[in-house]
Amino acid sequence: MKFDLSKRWCWYFNELSKIPRPSRHEAAAAAWVKAFAESHKLEWWQDEWGNTIIYKEASPGREHEDSVMLQGHLDMVPACAPGVVHDWEKDPLSLKVEGDYLMADGTTLGADDGVAIAYMLAILEDDTLSHPPLECVFTVMEEIGLEGALHLKPENIRSRRVISLDGGSETSTMCCAAGGIKGAIHVPVNRASYSGTCMKVSFSGCLGGHSGIEIDQEHANPILLLARFLRELQEQKVPFRLVNWNGGAADNSIPQFSELQLETAETEKLETSFAKFKEEVFTEYGPTDPGMKLELHPCKPAVTPLSEESGARLIALMNLVPNGVTQRNLTLDIPATSDNVGTMELKESEAIILFRIRSLYESGLDDELRKIRIASELNQASVEVLIRYPGWNYHPESALRDALNPLIQKHYGKDLVIEGTHGGNETGIWSGLHPDSDIISIGSVEEKIHTPEERLDLKAFDRMYHLLTELLEVL
Secondary structure (H helix, E strand, C coil): CCCCCCCHHHHHHHHHCCCCCECCCCHHHHHHHHHHHHHCCCEEEECCCCCEEEEECCCCCCCCCCCEEEEEECCECCCECCCCCCCCCCCCCCEEEECCEEEECCECCCHHHHHHHHHHHHHHHCCCCCCCCEEEEEECCHHHCCHHHHCCCHHHCCCCEEEECCCCCCCEEEEEECEEEEEEEEEECCECCCCCEEEEEEEECCCCEECCCCHHHCCCCHHHHHHHHHHHHHHCCCCEEEEEEEECCCCCEECCCEEEEEEECCHHHHHHHHHHHHHHHHHHHCCCCCCCEEEEEECCCCCCCECHHHHHHHHHHHHHCCCEEEEEECCCCEEEEEEEEEEEEECCCEEEEEEEEEECCHHHHHHHHHHHHHHHHCCCCEEEEEEEECCECCCCCCHHHHHHHHHHHHHHCCCCEEEEECCCCCHHHHHHHCCCCEEEECCCCEECCCCCCCEEEHHHHHHHHHHHHHHHHHC
């Protein structure tokens, strides 16, 4: 299918893709949105962080209606395929079409949440549409813990009818969302000389994915599996010292890769242990991560190895820290509580591990954080809470859902599906700012988000735009 730039939502998505916009680097995208408002003579507001709101008056005859807020986030998760070099602060995305899907060449696509940005700008531009007063909210830093939206105050948001464009699908809407904690574990380490052969262990090709959507798919976590390998070496009395260790792209992404360096005085024992570990991993995770690659090669050490004591503490911690789904909500049939160990970075004097906890319950967030603190304290590490954000609780009555359902029946021949999500999104912020808000969360069909294989269904992209404009007409 053609990516038709004569369709204004496609044109705006293409233009947005030319602007680098990883989290905390959305200034150019926010300036672009502000310039759009000014060129179209629309009222706008922007804060120091880059959160931007554009207002449009109602179409003729609908001035008396309550306003509706449309909402999406400007930032995207920056992730590259192995071997791909991309400067996320300078380089535009390289878009390509494969069949009916739009993708980026070697990187994430940013359909999460570029689709929302494109929809809002196309709607704001089109004076032929029928709609109530509109309040279009463009937030920043969503992907790193909803940081941008957390800076907004109740007086910044006028609307009590909210259509989030960062969740759900063509025929479903979210009815609740998990709260979350983004945190960092800091592990102080010392280094000491060691005489041995340096070997590199590379673990790549894992499927990864969004930790709020795919955490229950049992994909391999290569960071934690390498931690297991190191512990097995200890148990098998293979002498070694850890030199370097890194992996993952973001706290909220299930890691796709990890690699480490270690020095050993007995390479044959190491190779034997590695072969056994590799066989175990492929037996356990081959069905879920068929593209995995585990390799062991000699290398030159990057730095002086860790002391035996420092390495032991780090390895013990990484074998204790919780990961994956720890509780399910059987009513909604979704994960209720989970942990994701997203990144590992071993620096000169400390290791930093980023994690994301998600839960439908505040008590669930507290309990998982408690587990991580205990594991850390036992190994002389500390835990830093970087961001904590609220969830969005289910409300049984919704005029927005009631308006959307007949449109789903009309176009798809079935009822609107009402779902909960384990993913955290800004609906929890809007609900917290104004608890009386009526909220739905809908979106297009995006697959493998937060990975270089991310793709956007172009046919659904078109259908969802028309559904959204029809919904605004009938409200």
